Amino acid sequence: MPSDESFVAVTCTAPVNIAVIKYWGKRDEELILPLNSSLSVTLHQDQLRTTTTAAISRDFLEDRIWLNGQEEDVEQPRLQACLREIRRLARKCGSTGDEDQHLLTPGPSDRVHVASVNNFPTAAGLASSAAGFACLAYTLARIYGVEGDLSEVARRGSGSACRSLYGGFVEWQMGQRADGRDSVAWQVASESHWPQLRVLILVVSAERKPTGSTVGMQTSVQTSDLLKFRAEALVPARMAEMARCIQERDFPGFAKLTMQDSNQFHATCLDTFPPISYLNDTSQRIMQLVHRFNAHHGQTKVAYTFDAGPNAVIFTLEDTMAEFVAVVRHVFPPEANGDKFLKGLPVTPVPVSDDLKATLAMEPVPRGVQYIIATQVGPGPQVLDDPDVHLLGQDGLPKPRPAA
Incomplete structure (x- = not known):
């Protein structure tokens, strides 16, 4: 079991988004660059959300991930793309963690354990991958101390995930650059814009x-x-x-x-x-x-x-x-x-x-x-400050899930 001094965990939630102008088709499969721009509505997390806990410890020997209680292949290419990108950004900004949140100073090479759960059907055409990878990107950024726009991190996991980084009404600009740096999401209107x-x-x-x-x-x-x-x-x-x-x-x-x-x-x-x-x-x-x-x-x-x-x-x-x-x-x-x-x-x-x-x-x-x-319509990702909501225990393994 990791020592208390080396263990850090962060738990966040992220919303589902539903495109009203659809994204379908990529011009670059590796960078996940779309053929066209798209626009979506972010749904409220009180009803549909992904919850993700990321934990880092210098005692962890490898990256591991669990989805809805089942361990998944951490070498899955989209997941690895997100991890590589967040660690690249952590090295670039010389991250020292978030002092205000009493985190330690995890380095980009530190291994991470991730547990994620959806409160809605997964892979059934309800944008579960968008919420999931947005939540992964947001949670990893918190634990590695990465700041700024996370469109590229989330997009590398699932294209439409970058739209779940914001609440309200969100555009994902297709961009023009070959490296994809301008293929980003931005908020068209906030979640309070159209209350009816x-x-x-x-x-x-x-x-x-x-x-x-x-x-x-x-x-x-x-x-x-x-x-x-x-x-x-x-x-x-x-x-x-x-x-x-x-x-x-x-x-x-x-x-x-x-x-x-x-x-x-x-x-x-x-x-x-x-x-x-x-x-x-x-x-x-x-x-x-x-x-x-x-x-x-x-x-x-x-x-x-x-x-x-x-x-x-x-x-x-x-x-x-x-x-x-x-x-x-x-x-x-x-x-x-x-x-x-x-x-x-x-x-x-x-x-x-x-x-x-x-x-x-x-x-x-x-x-x-x-x-x-x-x-x-609802807000973008949220940090849950209560340690009791962590999906991972001090041993870095998923806590038992309550019966439905």
Whole structure:
């Protein structure tokens, strides 16, 4: 067991982000440089977050990492890329640790143990890798005493992770430099900018997606003409328009563009050869439900977007959330009691009018949606100062996890 004098641990959390202008495809696989810029919404960590503890001791003989309680291969290339980059920055700035946090003075060569847990499904198309690598980068920076922008560190683990380094609404600039130094994330608007905006995660499947994002992107870059057209001809104008919608809190404009970009991203996946399909029948039914709901009201009151998976992310405003939750419950009836169908923010139950049911004209599909997570826009990574929350014990090994 490491001695108390040589052991240092830091625990941080980081959020999920959901892209409303999608990133798909890289121009440089090693540096993780995207074909196009992207823009995302950071979700609140009260509902979706990654928690990571990093511990350093001069008694550790090797780097080790655990994810959701299972030890993973520390030689995984993306993980090694993050470790190399953070240690390079630590050497560059001559880090001596954070004196104010009573850390020791770990050097870049000191071995590190890392434990990370998600409170949401992993590898199911809910941006778990973005939250995970953002949290890793942020936590490692704290323990190695690295300051400044961490876009490159997080990006080397998972491209979209750099967007999870900030709260609110975030742009990842594709950049132009071959070395990727200008491919960074920055905050378009803070988490307090649009307080009425709400987000509903409709979990259709918590299973691991059949085609991983990395492989899917590589195949699309090699075979999809639509991907090239999208990146060069369409995304730049969409980025500018989305930024305007956010700044002006123009929900109908934000919603329409969010849905259009999601549809085109999945069209690009179908244009890939062999084609990639991340959506299932329930996903398609949710899209239909959204459009019929909006048609009933004669205005765009809800929007969907889908990342690389079947789970829907719904954007709406606070005054519409309860009605749409009731509609989802009507079309996708949960288990008999349904007590665990809605998680996260409280939503006051409301009835679905007969007129709305008639407009929807959709036969119920029991348990098509497993559950809903209600959340809102939230802040970027946080440091947890309470040592009791560390995921690693003084021996550098994961603490026993409480039963679910």
